[in-house]
Amino acid sequence: MSGLTFNRRGVWAIYCFEMARFKRTLLQSLVTPVISTALYFVVFGSAIGTRMSQVGGVPYAAFIVPGLIMLSLFTESLSNASFGIYFPKFVGTIYELLSAPISSSEIVLAYVGAAASKSILLGLVILGTAALFVPIHILHPLWMIAFLVLTAANFSLFGFITGIWAKNFDQLQFIPMLVITPLTFLGGAFYSIDMLPPAWRTVTLFNPVVYLISGFRWAFYGTSDVGVGISLGMTLGFFALCLALVAWIFRTGYRLKN
């Protein structure tokens, strides 16, 4: 054991443990987002979409698909990852994680990996559901997957940080409810930001979610609100920021250790 440099069994054990919880709650984990996606289609796609015709050469119902997937990806990654690390803190089983021969980066890898896996799976299920309502063609499938994975990892990492920061369940709900949902709705999930008045358009550019949704939509339809390079850069930048924050948390033991 003394030669152990990467505790792969530890990472795998956490990953499997977290995925098992997902399996146990499979019904609510998958059915809820699928139903809400269907509702979005009924409301936005059928009711509004018939009056909107096209956005940037794409039928409106198809146009909102990437935004819808992103919306679920944000909220699910965030709630999965934050709950995954908050719960052991809450019930006290975190003692075992802290006393195990596992490094902080391995802990992050396992928890964030599991949370991201779940939301990627979910994103694909929503994509499948959407395909039942509108014909979807993906122009750059590899980029689509890349944006999907990166975004899931990004928000899972962000969720992990929220889970460590949260001192109670209210705080755990705070970020998804008060930060992510508004940013997503204002981030062009259901419209192109070109449709906004110029002043609001400028304001919107400070919303990081715009870049994620825009990049993801580009992978589908080849049209985007901002350049793909900028989207990718912003995504990676956000990722680096979260990584730095996690590194700081573990170095200082913030809300984990005395």
Place this chain on the structure above:
Amino acid sequence: MPPVLSIKNLTKTYASGLCALKNINLAIDKGEIFALLGPNGAGKTTLISIVCGIVTASEGQVLAGGHDIVSGYRAARSMIGLVPQELATDTFETVWATVTLSRGLFGRRRDPGYVEKVLRDLSLWDKRNDRIMTLSGGMKRRVMIAKALAHEPEILFLDEPTAGVDVELRRDMWTMVRGLRERGVTIILTTHYIEEAEEMADRIGVISKGELILVEDKATLMKKLGKKQLTLQLLEPMGAIPAGLSRWPLALRSEGHELEYSFDAGGDRGDIPALLRTMGELGIGYKDLNTRQSSLEDIFVSLVSERAGHAGGAEARS
């Protein structure tokens, strides 16, 4: 043989300014059962938490199996199992899943056979597929022990293992501890139940207000500090101790019906026959007599109160 656990100049001051541990030095040998005694808030749990990696030390060094717990944390922690004081379990998971997780966390290869053995030893096998929340408090305690043993630790920490536990589980636990010791596992336990330490431990450390005030072999400690008492129930009550018996430190009890003689367990045992002889000569009759050796509890209480006498001050938290 070098000690399996070596603690040097360990100090912990919490952010609140509270000094929970003051310059602790302790070496634990392989295969021994060490009992850490101390009142609530003495620093027992802080000490264990530092060794296990849950709390960061302010100063000092801890080596487990020769590995520094900070720079060589992987090797050090792999050797250590911890059963914390608080019942903290993955309530929604099954017994099997949570014990399997523990083994994996510590980098051990999956071994259903070993996990089965641990569960059987702790009478948990029938409950393996039950959610932990459906178990009783005693069963949850067993689950926590199973988790700590899942990775075959060489050093096992039991923090107040029998607090709030029924007689049966306590007995099982003692049997288990002895079994582990036979396999060479080093056991460090903290307890309030002094009879437990007396029954189980090879060595005893007493911690009070963050200081390790005593470390001693249990037998030596009992001999060194143990008092014996001889109580004689007198035929006729006595008003005062006769001058002829002034050689012995005697006291009258029960309104003169009992005569009590206190002496050091190791020392002047030979005086009992002389006392009884003299009493015979003086015509003092007795109908019954018994002797009692002071327990570890008496020793502990006198030690701690002695310290409190000249230290005073506020309680430290554990």
